[in-house]
Each structure stands twice: as C-alpha cells, then as structure tokens.
Amino acid sequence: MINSIQFQKGLSLADFMARYGTEAQCEAALIKARWPDGFVCPRCGHRRGYAFRHGKNAVWQCSACPHQTSLRSGTQMEHSLLSLRTWMLAIYLITQSKTNIAALALRRQLGISWKAAWLLKHKIMEAMRQREAQRPxxxxxxxxxxxxxxxxxxxxxxxxxxxxxxxxxxxxxxxxxxxxxxxxxxxxxxxxxxxxxxxxxxxxxxxxxxxxxxxxxxxxxxxxxxxxxxxxxxxxxxxxxxxxxxxxxxxxxxxxxxxxxxxxxxxxxxxxxxxxxxxFNRRASLPALVPGLAFAVMHTHPMTRRVITSVPEGGT
Ligand SMILES: [Zn+2]
The missing domain is CATH 3.30.420.10 (Ribonuclease H-like superfamily/Ribonuclease H)
Incomplete structure (x- = not known):
C-alpha cells in the first residue's frame, strides 16, 4: 500500500496546463470550488444571485439582500493582487512536489517578487492549517x-x-x-x-x-x-x-x-x-490535491492584515 502511494503518478504539468492553463479556466475552477452547488450569498445564505462583470472581475449580486461579493472576497485570496493562474500554479507546485516547497522556489518558478511569494505560500499554508485544525x-x-x-x-x-x-x-x-x-x-x-x-x-x-x-x-x-x-x-x-x-x-x-x-x-x-x-493526510491521491486545495483556499478565512504585513526579510 505504501509503495503504491509512493510511486503513484501525480498530475503531469501537461495535464495541469490543459485544465488550468488560462485565467478563464482558473476562474471557472475556482468558482466551482467556492460554490460547488451554485451561488450562496455569504451574507444571508440565499441561494440565488446574478453575476456581472466589473472591469476584469466577476461580481455576484444576491437576489435577496443588497450584498455584492467577488470570487476572492472572504477567502484566502481576498487581498491578493496575483492572477488566479498564479494561485493555481502555486497550488500545483506545492501539492505535487515531493517535499515542502520554500517561498524562494515559488518565487523562481512563478516569476513573482519575494514578498509576493512568501505571502502566497503562507496564505496557502494557512488554508491547510485551518482545514487540518478541524480534523481531530x-x-x-x-x-x-x-x-x-x-x-x-x-x-x-x-x-x-x-x-x-x-x-x-x-x-x-x-x-x-x-x-x-x-x-x-x-x-x-x-x-x-x-x-x-x-x-x-x-x-x-x-x-x-x-x-x-x-x-x-x-x-x-x-x-x-x-x-x-x-x-x-x-x-x-x-x-x-x-x-x-x-x-x-x-x-x-x-x-x-x-x-x-x-x-x-x-x-x-x-x-x-x-x-x-x-x-500526508491526503497522500492517497496526488491529482485530487489540486482541486482539494483550491477548495480549501476558497473555504477558509483570510489571514489578518497584521499577519500579512509581518513579512520577514528573506529567510524561509
Ligand atoms: Zn444575501
């Protein structure tokens, strides 16, 4: 059993690009991750709303209350300026690598700044932490x-x-x-x-x-x-x-x-x-880790601004 886990194939980069290669594909995947059974208003829980575009971003208007929400608001992505594609690629790299991947490696692979890479890594780890905290x-x-x-x-x-x-x-x-x-x-x-x-x-x-x-x-x-x-x-x-x-x-x-x-x-x-x-707890299926972690990112609370602004200089 352990061997079959150790030697299982992950999601190939080619397969990843076919599924998540464009911003539109990533947006569709993340909408599905956030609302697997269709839109739910984060304010009142009403299940109907309509989407419209505001510039580049989609906005959802609840049909029952005046609340408007974006795909990112209330999720780990809330304060992020990175593209959805960069997020998905980071999720891919973090889940398919054999060891924990450092922010420095993410920075190189994604072509973003050190600070952006550190924050991205910590937001994704925070999603993991919140999901795992609920699993005694x-x-x-x-x-x-x-x-x-x-x-x-x-x-x-x-x-x-x-x-x-x-x-x-x-x-x-x-x-x-x-x-x-x-x-x-x-x-x-x-x-x-x-x-x-x-x-x-x-x-x-x-x-x-x-x-x-x-x-x-x-x-x-x-x-x-x-x-x-x-x-x-x-x-x-x-x-x-x-x-x-x-x-x-x-x-x-x-x-x-x-x-x-x-x-x-x-x-x-x-x-x-x-x-x-x-x-480790999700080791049985490497390919499923990508949509699974996307789900976690969309269903955990964003880190506080205090944490976000305490980015260390260099290091891990
Ligand atoms: Zn509402």
Missing amino acids: LSAEVRVDHGWLGGERPAGQRGRGAKSKVAFVAAVELREGRPLRVRFDPVEDFSPAALAQWAARALTGPCLVSMDAFIRSGLLALAPQGVGQMGLLSQDETGVESFRWLNILIGNLKTALSGTHHAFKFAKYANRYLAEVQYR
Whole structure:
C-alpha cells in the first residue's frame, strides 16, 4: 500500500496546463470550488444571485439582500493582487512536489517578487492549517513529542530557546497502519498545555498510547483532564506500534530542514507543520490535491492584515 502511494503518478504539468492553463479556466475552477452547488450569498445564505462583470472581475449580486461579493472576497485570496493562474500554479507546485516547497522556489518558478511569494505560500499554508485544525484523531492513537530547530535533553518541560518549537506528533492507526497524522506546536509540555492539545487534537473515545514523557504529563491531570481517553504506555502497546510515528517524525524533520533551512520559522511553525500534515493526510491521491486545495483556499478565512504585513526579510 505504501509503495503504491509512493510511486503513484501525480498530475503531469501537461495535464495541469490543459485544465488550468488560462485565467478563464482558473476562474471557472475556482468558482466551482467556492460554490460547488451554485451561488450562496455569504451574507444571508440565499441561494440565488446574478453575476456581472466589473472591469476584469466577476461580481455576484444576491437576489435577496443588497450584498455584492467577488470570487476572492472572504477567502484566502481576498487581498491578493496575483492572477488566479498564479494561485493555481502555486497550488500545483506545492501539492505535487515531493517535499515542502520554500517561498524562494515559488518565487523562481512563478516569476513573482519575494514578498509576493512568501505571502502566497503562507496564505496557502494557512488554508491547510485551518482545514487540518478541524480534523481531530480518534480511536487508536499513538502520541510522541519532539522539537524542531534542535534537540533538547530529555525530560525538560519548559519553554526552550525561541528558535525551538515544541510539538506533539500523533498518528491514528487503522489495522496497524497510519491513517492520519497531526503535528501540533505546543507552548511547552506542561500538563495544562497537553490538556489543551488533547482537547483540540482528539475526539470521541480514544485508546491513546504515548511515550513516557507525554504520559506522565497527561496523567498529572487525571481524571478530569483526560476525558474519554484511555491511556496506555508504550510498553502496553509495544514499541513496534510506534514505528510509524518515528518514521513520520523523521520525514517531517527532513521535509522542513531541506526547504526551510535557518529555522527562522518558529513564529509560523503551526503553518509549516500543517503543510506536512495536510499533504500526508491526503497522500492517497496526488491529482485530487489540486482541486482539494483550491477548495480549501476558497473555504477558509483570510489571514489578518497584521499577519500579512509581518513579512520577514528573506529567510524561509
Ligand atoms: Zn444575501
């Protein structure tokens, strides 16, 4: 199964160009992504409206209320001046590449400025982050912990250097194989931070097996903080069942260190981790990632202006 995923064909560049090569094709695809069942007014939810052109852009007028909307408003594309074609090409490059693609590579491939490439990459990663945040794990889960940007001695729960990012890695297993993963940055590994993590990352009755470090943190909260989780130790489930998690953490580090050297990304770690997570959780069908991510871009909230204006100089 893993081999068939590893060696599957992605969407070829020729196929991509045939489907999304022109601005008009991209507009049609993104309209479909935003309103798969026809127009819905973002203000009142009314399902009828009419479209007209205002200069280059299409505008939708709701039939029930005075609200007018454009294709981009209220989506990740809201403040973007880039063409729809550039957006789709970025989605293609990000989803079909084997590793996370850095803003620098996007800049070269798309022929846009550094700042535009950085923003585009972060808006797309933000769409991934918001989609992934809504997907908690359940049933049979393995949990481990790690640091990005350098290792720390075992057993420390406190906050590390600013450049280091503490994260919890979790995988949901189905018949012994990884179904979905989560990589969540956490403030630290204190019981309170772990309880917050469990509340957003797990759902329903779970049988959770964790490394001794995480387990001791969560047990400090028991019984009230643990909810519907059954806690098992690594010894009880066998170290073998943690093999996938170790492979995934190794892959995560490779994916991030290869493309985001300098590890300037502590501030944006949640988005970088979400990108790896998003791609892994949808690995079964590479070609479907393009329309899937276009859908995510159209159905997640735009980043705030504060984030948009905090573009770093150079770096990742
Ligand atoms: Zn309306």
